[in-house]
Amino acid sequence: MKKGLIRTMLSAVLGLACAFAFAGEVQVAVAANFTAPVQAIAADFEKDTGNKVVASYGATGQFYAQIKNGAPFEVFLAADDTTPAKLETEGMTVPGSRFTYATGALALWSAKDGYVDANGDVLKKNGFTHLAIANPKAAPYGLAATQALDKLGLTQAVSSKIVEGQNISQAQQFVATGNAELGFVALSQIYRNGKITSGSAWIVPASLHEPIKQDAVILQKGKDNPVAKQFTDYLKGPKAAAVIKSFGYQL
Incomplete structure (x- = not known):
């Protein structure tokens, strides 16, 4: 009985170790206003999936220029809806991946x-x-x-x-x-x-003022990274929604 319990525990530990051994990460450009919420969401995401969000923070317009110049971002959380839409028309995003994650x-x-x-x-x-x-x-x-x-x-x-x-x-x-x-x-x-x-x-x-609709999109550099889609799906989920609302955003 004791040996069986040890084997079960060992299997669980090895399974967890294997899961984290293959853990991935996603490079995310984040509008500065969303710094605190995304830090909380990223911590939950890593805890729940084992995958990591590597975030950079700044102005949406500056990120647009960096993305156009080949920056390695895979997901973009903008502070507006027009910049991701513009990148979409320019073929810089994964088709169908854009959505509004918050209204500021x-x-x-x-x-x-x-x-x-x-x-x-x-x-x-x-x-x-x-x-x-x-x-x-x-x-x-x-x-x-x-x-x-x-x-x-x-x-x-x-x-x-x-x-x-x-x-x-x-x-x-x-x-x-x-x-x-x-x-x-x-x-x-x-x-x-x-x-x-x-x-x-x-x-x-x-x-x-005009509505501050904030859109997220998977960029072309993230099209082959499953963690990019996993993270944007997580951003649409109830746990992330609760965090977003706690910072005064509307969904």
Whole structure:
């Protein structure tokens, strides 16, 4: 009985070892706003499958240029739906692999408690020195910020106060370090499980900017890597959905 139990345990351990011995990985380009969610999802994915996500983070526009220049990415999680669609029309993606994995929200944020009011009137009062946004030419959340300012009729009034980050992570850093009193960031950067995690914020109404639909796609470099499809399928599953929602995204 004891020998049989040992054999069973040994078989289980060997089976697990074999599974991980053949574990694969996938190279994923991730829009900066999705950094924290994908880190949590990747950890679950590795735990559940034994396969690893090797992620790089940055601005969607910059990733587009890198992909066009032969970067080794196999999956692209963009901060918009137009860039993956463009890559699709250019034959750079696996046909039929594109889907919307999240819809983002924009927030006006300050690291200081009570600095940003519930209606975002701090913008109209214009008593700040610096307003951080991501580069609108490369980062969809930066573009959404400029659209919101335009809708509010504040573009001209605040133009001299804007400081641009290369991506949304850098824009958030400007605010977090106090180099800008406030800035437009992705809600996911400052939100977890129904709460703003630090400072004060106004969630910008979706009516003030175009929808921030974020699409994922398998790139041509990932067409022969089964882990690429396994990861995008996992991204559509319930465990990933729960993580995505916890950061304030809609599905």
